[in-house]
């Protein structure tokens with residue numbers, strides 16, 4: 001794994017995201033890293049993330065997939081250009097499409113482990129496929145189409 005989380009390399013003014021911004025104390029503050037050619041992240045759900053008692057709320061899982069996907073997209077774009085994570089100019093991505101399949105109920109208790117595979121890297125678009133596992137069992141899969149940050153959001 002790399003030492004620095006992808007999200008910790010985001011510019012100051014792009015670090016307020018609810019899912020992954022380090023400057024959002026009420027957000028999830030998700031941290032993603034390389035693990036070889038794949039990307040990984042972990043998240044510990046809390047009781048407020050309940051759907052049915054004992055099980056994780058699906059919206060939280062979607063949020064984790066969203067931010068692990070866009071973070072992975074940024075890191076993949078840097079890697080494709082042979083640049084250091086966070087180097088200027090920043091390679092910023094937002095979610096164009098977020099697809100989630102809930103394969104089985106996700107138990108509330110164990111740490112959730114996300115694993116991403118980079119499916120496609122183009123100059124303006126990166127596609128990332130993901131799994132979310134609890135107790136080494138895949139509970140959800142996801143796919144994010146990430147597109148370079150539009151001027152309207154910069």
Ligand SMILES: CCCCCCCCCCCC(=O)SCCNC(=O)CCNC(=O)[C@H](O)C(C)(C)COP(=O)(O)OP(=O)(O)OC[C@H]1O[C@@H](n2cnc3c(N)ncnc32)[C@H](O)[C@@H]1OP(=O)(O)O
Pocket residue numbers: 009010011014017019066067070074090091092093094095096097122124125145147148149150
């Ligand atoms: C340093 C890091 C900091 C990173 C700092 C940010 C971190 C926070 C990230 C949090 C994640 C979020 O929640 S972001 C918030 C939620 N997302 C948004 O609000 C985005 C709103 N949507 C938009 O602004 C726009 O629709 C865009 C930018 C997504 C797309 O703009 P566009 O101008 O229409 O794009 P366009 O050129 O047509 O398409 C480019 C490519 O993407 C594909 N594409 C476009 N839309 C879709 C779609 N819905 N589903 C599938 N594919 C799509 C096209 O087919 C094309 O592929 P091809 O033909 O080239 O193959």
